Amino acid sequence: MSLLEVEDLAVHFGGVKAVDGVSFRVEEGEVFSIIGPNGAGKSTIFNLISRFYKPTRGKIMFDGRDITPMSAHEIAPLGIARTFQNIELFDHSTVLDNLLMGRHTHRGTNWIQDMLFLPKVRREEREHRRVVEEVIEFLELEAYREKLIAGLPYGVRKVVEIGRALSIGPKMILLDEPASGLSVEESQEVAFWVEDMRRDMGLTVLMVEHDMKLVTQVSDRVLAVANGQPLAMGSPSEVQSDPQVMAAYLGTEVDA
Numbered sequence: 005m006s007l008l009e010v011e012d013l014a015v016h017f018g019g020v021k022a023v024d025g026v027s028f029r030v031e032e033g034e035v036f037s038i039i040g041p042n043g044a045g046k047s048t049i050f051n052l053i054s055r056f057y058k059p060t061r062g063k064i065m066f067d068g069r070d071i072t073p074m075s076a077h078e079i080a081p082l083g084i085a086r087t088f089q090n091i092e093l094f095d096h097s098t099v100l101d102n103l104l105m106g107r108h109t110h111r112g113t114n115w116i117q118d119m120l121f122l123p124k125v126r127r128e129e130r131e132h133r134r135v136v137e138e139v140i141e142f143l144e145l146e147a148y149r150e151k152l153i154a155g156l157p158y159g160v161r162k163v164v165e166i167g168r169a170l171s172i173g174p175k176m177i178l179l180d181e182p183a184s185g186l187s188v189e190e191s192q193e194v195a196f197w198v199e200d201m202r203r204d205m206g207l208t209v210l211m212v213e214h215d216m217k218l219v220t221q222v223s224d225r226v227l228a229v230a231n232g233q234p235l236a237m238g239s240p241s242e243v244q245s246d247p248q249v250m251a252a253y254l255g256t257e258v259d260a
């Protein structure tokens with residue numbers, strides 16, 4: 005059984021077939037990337053898997069469960085976390101508080117217990133802190149722990165965005181263009197973290213990315229899409245040399 009199974013997925017917005025008949029499987033521990041020109045449907049596939057969009061057709065299975073009918077807040081506790089292309093952090097909170105908010109899906113207490121600060125609440129709080137401190141150490145964010153998001157350089161905010169997703173303790177992380185807007189050196193750091201996430205945390209990574217250097221460096225397999233439809237799937241080199249993929253990119257910008 006694959007960790008993620010996407011079967012004949014489609015979503016239509018009026019006359020626009022944003023995604024139309026996309027199927028793929030992601031194995032546990034795999035780094036799987038989705039590439040394609042602008043407007044190909046990549047972010048829409050992410051929005052379908054993370055249950056922000058309701059599919060017109062198709063099925064999504066995660067860890068043996070049909071998650072197609074579930075809502076976005078129901079899938080985080082199952083172990084699916086995502087980052088957003090446009091960074092979804094609380095600008096006027098610290099890095100630490102943003103990461104602690106990422107743990108909210110694990111809340112096992114109610115408001116009365118919270119108000120009375122019962123031992124169970126204190127135990128949970130300690131566990132949240134432990135996990136978040138591990139993430140801070142993993143992403144080397146120690147120097148920024150108490151800093152407000154608003155004052156941080158873009159590259160650091162992108163890393164905190166990954167940290168927020170990691171803080172929920174997922175089995176699978178969806179990275180939506182983690183290298184967009186980053187320098188060559190910062191993109192290389194993202195590559196190292198993706199490799200570490202898989203090796204040290206045993207995570208499965210599903211990534212949408214334009215930076216082909218990053219995709220080639222970290223991905224086991226790649227799915228290329230265009231106009232909402234699958235074009236080719238295979239190793240990074242197989243997909244990059246596929247004639248249909250090359251044709252789809254002709255006349256469009258490829259960040260090689």
Ligand SMILES: Nc1ncnc2c1ncn2[C@@H]1O[C@H](COP(=O)(O)OP(=O)(O)OP(=O)(O)O)[C@@H](O)[C@H]1O
Nearest residue numbers: 017020021022040041042043044045046047048049
């Ligand atoms: N909520 C929506 N309503 C209407 N159309 C949408 C919606 N979401 C996406 N689309 C359309 O679906 C198509 C695919 O968009 P999507 O953002 O998934 O592409 P993408 O491959 O992620 O592009 P990019 O690389 O530029 O981020 C586009 O034509 C887009 O305009």
